[in-house]
Amino acid sequence: MSRAVVLGGGYAGLLAAVALRDHVDEVMVIERDRYPDLPEQRLGVPQSRHCHLMVESCMRALEALMPGTIECLLSAGARRIDLTNNALISAPMGWFERFDLGTSVISCSRALVDHVMRENAGIEIRQETTADRLFGDKQRVGGVVLNRGDGTTEKLDAALVVDATGRNSKAPDWLSTLGVPAARASVVSSGMASSSRRYAASNGLYDVLPAILLQPQDSASANGRGATVYPIENEEFIVTLTGPKSDPPPVTEDGFLQYARSVGPEIVADLMAASPPVGLVNGYRNLSNIWRHYDEATFPRGFLALGDAFVAVEPTHSLGMASAALGARWLSENLPSVGLDGNLQAGIAEAATAFWDVTRMQQTAQDKKPEKPSSSLSSLERRISQQIALATLRSKELAKDFFQTRAHPGEGSALTTQERLKLAMKVRKPPLSTLEAMAQFPELEKWVAEFGVFECKIESTS
């Protein structure tokens, strides 16, 4: 009998189990936590205190593996945010115009994502059971030793062990005790830190609240701070403030609000000040990209890693769940031809590469082995890309291409640089001022005038 054991019953663990179940006789998922009955935060997924967005490539892969999940999420209160129609966005070069681009993201709490997936997956999970170590030798992993909730241990044989225990996976240590040479790890720090808090969108705010993204500005005087607001289920919204690691957004009541005020436009701080908070401010400081290169070495058969345990991408681009879902979809589609003993990790690595490339851009390489330096842009190329970036704020075609390229890493732009430049040269309108950008959302302005303390202090770079 072939048995696969998946370690970790989080997002990637569930997807791995779904991908495997038609190809093995038995799949067992092992989870350290006891799941809450309702969609609530739990210890094993500390990042779930922060907003989790699903980009389109994630939705597609998820639907391929677990049809109906997106509909269930929406019925449970997740919000579909059409870009840029439902989003007030200040990019480094200015404000985006409000367009109907036919592309969207799903916004909800991470706890809701996991809860809905558990209900839809129909997978039996052994809760309150901890994976303690692997057994086998350096040629083949034979299974896993579990710590049961009652303190006893159990040895479980497996044809395949999948590590889905997340960013802090202990698998490198477990493998080294089997005599397996250590896998190289690439760590690329984002240099960023974030803090988040949920608020009740009361007094009708929920009905008029778009997503709000205030990205750090490009100007020399900019402080590198940014803020986002995303409406989520239960008529709440979640605010995330980001900044350099050397100047992290505080987790104190006053500090959090003051930091929001310093971002630039004060709309986010004003919404926070006018809304009842739900819970405390939570900080997240470990925003690095980590790739454990199990795909490179001759790794023992019977072992595979998926999700953050394999490639963890920092959250600014909201791509971690997409990367795991595409890896799981690859597994489900290719397992019959590659086989349980084949090089499955290489295929999952291929699926993760585009996500890794996007998120590590412009970040500090800390990898001991230096990567190949990217060729520097000529000043003409720089001017062209600046002109395109500026025009993207006011051109529907360019904005559509911009957001779709980001939602589908690796698929490339639908337009050539020449086509984008041609479109950019047609744009005659200057970037919107802050007042003009706000005026695109008259319902929000009306709400702020009635319930908030809105002052427009900083004009956009125009």
Ligand SMILES: Cc1cc2nc3c(=O)[nH]c(=O)nc-3n(C[C@H](O)[C@H](O)[C@H](O)COP(=O)(O)OP(=O)(O)OC[C@H]3O[C@@H](n4cnc5c(N)ncnc54)[C@H](O)[C@@H]3O)c2cc1C
């Ligand atoms: C601040 C922040 C914000 C983010 N925002 C986004 C976003 O907007 N969009 C997006 O796509 N991605 C986002 N991500 C990334 C996303 O959270 C991860 O990519 C995703 O959680 C990976 O899922 P996973 O199952 O691999 O790991 P996890 O979700 O961390 O799950 C690991 C599971 O393993 C269990 N476990 C751990 N050790 C053991 C053990 N020894 N035995 C048994 N069980 C164990 C844990 O309890 C947990 O259930 C964000 C990440 C962070 C840090």
